[in-house]
Amino acid sequence: MKRIPVLCLILISFFSCKNEDALENEISKIETNIVIERFDRAFATTKSDELGTLKKAFPFLFSKRTPDSIWINRMNDTIQKELHQATHDTFGDFKTVSNEIEALFQHLKYYDKAFSEPKVVTLTNFVKYREKLIVTDTIVLIAIDNYLGSNHEFYSGIPKYLAENMRPSQIVVDLAKAYSEKQIFQSQKRTLLDEMVFFGKQLYFKDKMIPFKTDAEKIGYRPDQLEFAKLNENVIWTEFVEKEMLYNTDSSLPARFIADAPFSKFYLELDSQTPGRLGQYIGWQIVRAYMKNNDVSLQQMLQTDAAEIFNKSNYKPPK
Structure with a gap:
């Protein structure tokens, strides 16, 4: 009986991949005058x-x-x-x-x-x-x-x-990033969460517009940097929550976790091992969770307020 949920996940994954392949095949036939x-x-x-x-x-x-x-x-x-x-x-x-x-x-x-x-x-x-x-x-x-x-x-x-x-x-x-900025609406960014979701929208836009690129390329990480973000997603999220950063309006937070930088600044010993822009990465996962758990179009999501996206995302980092 315990195998049934696993089998369901395999089937869902299989049909999801088939649907994505069919969509990409359809898109590849669109005529362009480049x-x-x-x-x-x-x-x-x-x-x-x-x-x-x-x-x-x-x-x-x-x-x-x-x-x-x-x-x-x-x-x-x-x-x-x-x-x-x-x-x-x-x-x-x-x-x-x-x-x-x-x-x-x-x-x-x-x-x-x-x-x-x-x-x-x-x-x-x-x-x-x-x-x-x-x-x-x-x-x-x-x-x-x-x-x-x-x-x-x-x-x-x-x-x-x-x-x-x-x-x-x-x-x-x-x-793709430049085109995302022309389509994203978001009220004035005040909190770290606002910044995270804004860049999460950008990265999800890339998911749809350049699916032929790897996740590392989309966010501008080396493969090892992306692997660090994946393996430590729960730790990063816990740090944001426990230090009450999400709704904080401190202007130094975007510089520490959103802006281009050699590493993210948690002020911990592991900082030198981290890639920069980890706030963008977490925002990306929040937006992905929101799109997975809500029946909305890409255009609707791009116009949705950051707080609503977060509240309806049911985001939970893997443990």
Whole structure:
């Protein structure tokens, strides 16, 4: 008799996987009109006397307040030439990333019937890693020199915990995050729980839009960091609850558990072993529990208040 619940779980898991496979098969058939324009390559191969032609092809990238001399100097700049070579060596024809962006757009079209594919333009921006992407309804700008690989020489002065996600595979992850921010509604974030659920919404959005990415890639962890979060989820949650952090409005808490950081700050001996952003990870599990235990659509969840999501999630970390 004790085997019956186990058998039920196996059957539920089996049919759930079958349904997910059927859904992904349906989404893969959605037609997209994806246009990716390589401004970085066009700029690299344009001669100074051909600048006018380039400006006509990409008028939205050239400010009238910037004299042509600035662009011509940039064409001849040694660092700019090194960036062009590095992006060419890393991305080649951009096909792998292009396929992932197309898959993202297919999922966006499935979940949002009003979504229309924007034009995607690649460029370089002298590794301004705080400005990797710009996303609007009609255009997406991707500064691909920010995705050359975690150990690239251009990133030697960037903190390692940030450089770890400056990889080609993270382009579509960052794009999905940008699109989530356009769809999430949440009243002013006051408590740590508000912050946790906000980022939990972002990560659940990635679950739906880029299911072909691993959980580690979605949250920007190494596999061992994700494993730490999974194994210690109950311990982390207990610490948040016992220290009464969830409804605390202390502005230092997001910096300790939400923001990019080399590790989370519990002020315990194990801190150095932890990955940063563990508050985001727990928020993700809360939102996953809410979606599992409530019959609501993705769009409804994205508009739901953090407290309601938490109260109706019945979240309980595994022991």
